Amino acid sequence: MANIHEVAKQAGVSSATVSRVLNNTSSVTERTRQKVDQAIKELNYEPSMLGRNLRNSESRLLLVLIPNFSNPYYTEIINGIEDFSVERGYNILLCETDSNPTRENTFFNMVKNKLADGIISMDPTINMAKLQELAKKHSIVLCSEYDELERIPYVAIDNEVAAYKVMKHLIRLGHENIALINSDEKFLYARQRRKGYERALEEFDLPLRQEYIYNTNNLDFQDGAQAMRKLLQLDETPTAAFAVSDTLAIGALKELNVKGMNVPGEFALVGFDNISFSNMTNPTLTTVAQPMYQMGIAAANMLIDQLQGKPVDSVMLDHELIIRESTLN
Amino acid sequence: MANIHEVAKQAGVSSATVSRVLNNTSSVTERTRQKVDQAIKELNYEPSMLGRNLRNSESRLLLVLIPNFSNPYYTEIINGIEDFSVERGYNILLCETDSNPTRENTFFNMVKNKLADGIISMDPTINMAKLQELAKKHSIVLCSEYDELERIPYVAIDNEVAAYKVMKHLIRLGHENIALINSDEKFLYARQRRKGYERALEEFDLPLRQEYIYNTNNLDFQDGAQAMRKLLQLDETPTAAFAVSDTLAIGALKELNVKGMNVPGEFALVGFDNISFSNMTNPTLTTVAQPMYQMGIAAANMLIDQLQGKPVDSVMLDHELIIRESTLN
DNA sequence: TATTTGTATGAAATCGTTTACAATTAAATG
DNA sequence: CATTTAATTGTAAACGATTTCATACAAATA
Structure with missing residues (x-):
C-alpha cells in the first residue's frame, strides 16, 4: 500500500502538499490539487489512520x-x-x-x-x-x-418519578396489594425506583409491606419467574406487580401463565424499558419507555x-x- | 502522559532498553530491569498503542x-x-x-x-x-x-439438513399441510432451508404447495405476524408452520394467540436459532439451536x-x- | 595475560502522517 | 518598473514506539 510520500513523488509535489489536499486545510492551487488527486487514484492510496492518529494523538x-x-x-x-x-x-x-x-x-x-x-x-x-x-x-x-x-x-x-407514575396507574385501577420486583439495590436506579414505589404507597395511604418487595440477583427471565413464584406463595398474594425491567416482567408473566392465572384479570403486571419483546408477549406488557x-x-x-x-x-x-x-x- | 524516552531518562537507560523490558524480547540484566520497572511505576507510564501499532503496522x-x-x-x-x-x-x-x-x-x-x-x-x-x-x-x-x-x-x-429435520419432526407428528415462513431468498440460508423443506415433502410424498410458502421482507416480529395472517386466510389452512427464524416464529405465534388458536393443539410451530426469548413464550417454542x-x-x-x-x-x-x-x- | 566469545546496552533509522516555519512565486500597489 | 503583500509550496521536525547494527564490557578460553 502506497504512502503519502510516494503519492507526493508521483504528483511531483511535497508530502505536505498532499496532506493539505487530503485535509483541505490551507489553500492549494486547483492545478496541483488535480495532480495530487490523480496520483492518489493511480496508486489507489488510502491514508493510514495509524500515522495520522499518532501525529494528532487521537x-x-x-x-x-x-x-x-x-x-x-x-x-x-x-x-x-x-x-x-x-x-x-x-x-x-x-x-x-x-x-x-x-x-x-x-x-x-x-x-x-x-x-x-x-x-x-x-x-x-x-x-x-x-x-x-x-x-x-x-x-x-x-x-x-x-x-x-x-x-x-x-x-x-427520573427513575423515581417513573416508578411513582407506574404505581399511580396501578392504584387507580383499584389495586391495593402491589408487589415490587426490584433488582439488586446496589444499583442507583433500583434505589430510585423503590423510592418512587414507596412514595406512591404513602401518598395513597397504602401499607408498605416488606414481603411484597422482592430483590433479584440478575435481570434474566428466570429471575423474574423466580420472583413471581415466591410472591404467589405468600399468604395474602398481591394482585399486581411492578417489575423494574421488562426481562423480569416477562419472566414473571411466564410464571403467571404456567400457574394458569389470567393477566390482567387476576393479576396486573408492569415492566420497565419497553424492549421490543414487550409488545409480543401474551398479553402485551404495560411498561415505561425511556427515550x-x-x-x-x-x-x-x-x-x-x-x-x-x-x-x-x-x-x-x-x-x-x-x-x-x-x-x- | 509520559513517553518511553522520559522513562528511559528517569531510569538512566536508553529507550531501546525500556522497550526490551516492556516486551521482554532480548536479555536485560535483572538490575536494569528493576530500574526500568521502578521508573515506569514512578511516572505511571502506559505505552502508547498508537506508536506501537504504527511501528508494527498492526x-x-x-x-x-x-x-x-x-x-x-x-x-x-x-x-x-x-x-x-x-x-x-x-x-x-x-x-x-x-x-x-x-x-x-x-x-x-x-x-x-x-x-x-x-x-x-x-x-x-x-x-x-x-x-x-x-x-x-x-x-x-x-x-x-x-x-x-x-x-x-x-x-x-448445514441449513438444508436442519430444515429437513424440522420437517421430518412435523411430519412424524402427523402434519401434512405445513407452511414455510421464509425470509428473502436472496439469502443463501433461506435458499438452503427451503431446499430442506422441499426435500422432506418429496421424500414423504407430500405435495409442494406454493401458497404455503411465504417470503418476508425482514425478520421482525411483524413480518412473522403478517405471514401467519396470510396463511390463515387460505382456503385450506395449514396445520403447522416452520419459520426460518425465532423472531418470525414469535410474531406468528402472537398472531395465533390473537386469533385465539390453540398451539400446538390446532397449529404446530417451529422456529430457528433458539434465542433466549424462545423459551419464554407461551407456549415455549420448538426451534433449532446452532452452536x-x-x-x-x-x-x-x-x-x-x-x-x-x-x-x-x-x-x-x-x-x-x-x-x-x-x-x- | 592475551584472545575469543557472548551478553547487555545504546544510537539512530523507521513506521506514515501533520504542521510550524521558511522560501518561493504570483499578484497588487504606487 | 520596483516594491510590498498575499498566496502557494517545500523542508524538516515532531508524534511514540520497535529494531538493526554497532559497541562496550564481562566471562571464558588458551
Missing part, C-alpha cells in the same frame, strides 16, 4: 461499556450513540465488561494507551472509584446509571463536546408510561 | 460486521468471538452496517487504513464483490452466511490464524433440534 474511537451484549435494553441507546458519533467522525467500540474487573481494566487502559479517546459507560457494576480517577485526565460520560455524588456528567431519566435513542444521542454529544474542550452539563430526559394489555381490563 | 483490532445490534441472533456468536480474540490479544469492534453501503464502506476502509487488521462478516446483505476484492489483500472470514462459489473461508451450519458460541470461537480462530499466515479451512458445525411445547401434544 484515535477518534469511543468506548461504549455495557455489562453484556445480550441485554436488549441497550440496543436503541447504542444506535443513538453510533449514529451521532459516525456523524461527527468518530467510531464506537462496543465493550462487554461482563462485570469482570479484568475486562474493565483492559478498556480503561485503552484510553490511557491512546487507543481510544473517551468512554460512555452504561455499566452499573463499574468500578466508580477507578472511573473517577480516569475522568481526571480523560473524557467520560455516564449513561442511564450515574453517581449522585460525583461530577462525571451523565444522561438519565433510548435520544439518550444515546445525548451521551455521544456530551462526550464529543467534552473531547473538544467544551463544557458539558448532565441532562435528565423524559420518560413515558405505555399502557398495554397486561394492565387493561 | 492494530490488533478485528471488525465484526452485523446488520443490526438489535437482532438477538448474533449475541452468543459475538461472545464467542470476543472471548477468543481477547484471549489471543485482539480486541473486536462491533460494526452495525444497517445494510447501508456507505456504512459498509467505512468499515472496509478501516482495514485498508490499517485501523483494523481483519473482518468477520455476519452480514448477509454485504457486498460480496467488494468483500472478495478486499480479501485479496486482507484477512476475512464469513460467519453463518457465506458465498458458495468463492474462496473466502467461512463457518456455518453459536462455538461458531464465534471458530470464526475468530480462523481469522487470527489467517492474520498470522497460517492456512485455514472452512468449517461446518453441528446443530440441534430442540423440541418444546409448540409442537408437543
Whole structure:
C-alpha cells in the first residue's frame, strides 16, 4: 500500500502538499490539487489512520461499556450513540465488561494507551472509584446509571418519578396489594425506583409491606419467574406487580401463565424499558419507555463536546408510561 | 502522559532498553530491569498503542460486521468471538452496517487504513464483490452466511439438513399441510432451508404447495405476524408452520394467540436459532439451536490464524433440534 | 595475560502522517 | 518598473514506539 510520500513523488509535489489536499486545510492551487488527486487514484492510496492518529494523538474511537451484549435494553441507546458519533467522525467500540474487573481494566487502559479517546459507560457494576480517577485526565460520560455524588456528567431519566407514575396507574385501577420486583439495590436506579414505589404507597395511604418487595440477583427471565413464584406463595398474594425491567416482567408473566392465572384479570403486571419483546408477549406488557435513542444521542454529544474542550452539563430526559394489555381490563 | 524516552531518562537507560523490558524480547540484566520497572511505576507510564501499532503496522483490532445490534441472533456468536480474540490479544469492534453501503464502506476502509487488521462478516446483505476484492489483500472470514462459489473461508451450519429435520419432526407428528415462513431468498440460508423443506415433502410424498410458502421482507416480529395472517386466510389452512427464524416464529405465534388458536393443539410451530426469548413464550417454542458460541470461537480462530499466515479451512458445525411445547401434544 | 566469545546496552533509522516555519512565486500597489 | 503583500509550496521536525547494527564490557578460553 502506497504512502503519502510516494503519492507526493508521483504528483511531483511535497508530502505536505498532499496532506493539505487530503485535509483541505490551507489553500492549494486547483492545478496541483488535480495532480495530487490523480496520483492518489493511480496508486489507489488510502491514508493510514495509524500515522495520522499518532501525529494528532487521537484515535477518534469511543468506548461504549455495557455489562453484556445480550441485554436488549441497550440496543436503541447504542444506535443513538453510533449514529451521532459516525456523524461527527468518530467510531464506537462496543465493550462487554461482563462485570469482570479484568475486562474493565483492559478498556480503561485503552484510553490511557491512546487507543481510544473517551468512554460512555452504561455499566452499573463499574468500578466508580477507578472511573473517577480516569475522568481526571480523560473524557467520560455516564449513561442511564450515574453517581449522585460525583461530577462525571451523565444522561438519565427520573427513575423515581417513573416508578411513582407506574404505581399511580396501578392504584387507580383499584389495586391495593402491589408487589415490587426490584433488582439488586446496589444499583442507583433500583434505589430510585423503590423510592418512587414507596412514595406512591404513602401518598395513597397504602401499607408498605416488606414481603411484597422482592430483590433479584440478575435481570434474566428466570429471575423474574423466580420472583413471581415466591410472591404467589405468600399468604395474602398481591394482585399486581411492578417489575423494574421488562426481562423480569416477562419472566414473571411466564410464571403467571404456567400457574394458569389470567393477566390482567387476576393479576396486573408492569415492566420497565419497553424492549421490543414487550409488545409480543401474551398479553402485551404495560411498561415505561425511556427515550433510548435520544439518550444515546445525548451521551455521544456530551462526550464529543467534552473531547473538544467544551463544557458539558448532565441532562435528565423524559420518560413515558405505555399502557398495554397486561394492565387493561 | 509520559513517553518511553522520559522513562528511559528517569531510569538512566536508553529507550531501546525500556522497550526490551516492556516486551521482554532480548536479555536485560535483572538490575536494569528493576530500574526500568521502578521508573515506569514512578511516572505511571502506559505505552502508547498508537506508536506501537504504527511501528508494527498492526492494530490488533478485528471488525465484526452485523446488520443490526438489535437482532438477538448474533449475541452468543459475538461472545464467542470476543472471548477468543481477547484471549489471543485482539480486541473486536462491533460494526452495525444497517445494510447501508456507505456504512459498509467505512468499515472496509478501516482495514485498508490499517485501523483494523481483519473482518468477520455476519452480514448477509454485504457486498460480496467488494468483500472478495478486499480479501485479496486482507484477512476475512464469513460467519453463518457465506458465498458458495468463492474462496473466502467461512463457518456455518448445514441449513438444508436442519430444515429437513424440522420437517421430518412435523411430519412424524402427523402434519401434512405445513407452511414455510421464509425470509428473502436472496439469502443463501433461506435458499438452503427451503431446499430442506422441499426435500422432506418429496421424500414423504407430500405435495409442494406454493401458497404455503411465504417470503418476508425482514425478520421482525411483524413480518412473522403478517405471514401467519396470510396463511390463515387460505382456503385450506395449514396445520403447522416452520419459520426460518425465532423472531418470525414469535410474531406468528402472537398472531395465533390473537386469533385465539390453540398451539400446538390446532397449529404446530417451529422456529430457528433458539434465542433466549424462545423459551419464554407461551407456549415455549420448538426451534433449532446452532452452536453459536462455538461458531464465534471458530470464526475468530480462523481469522487470527489467517492474520498470522497460517492456512485455514472452512468449517461446518453441528446443530440441534430442540423440541418444546409448540409442537408437543 | 592475551584472545575469543557472548551478553547487555545504546544510537539512530523507521513506521506514515501533520504542521510550524521558511522560501518561493504570483499578484497588487504606487 | 520596483516594491510590498498575499498566496502557494517545500523542508524538516515532531508524534511514540520497535529494531538493526554497532559497541562496550564481562566471562571464558588458551
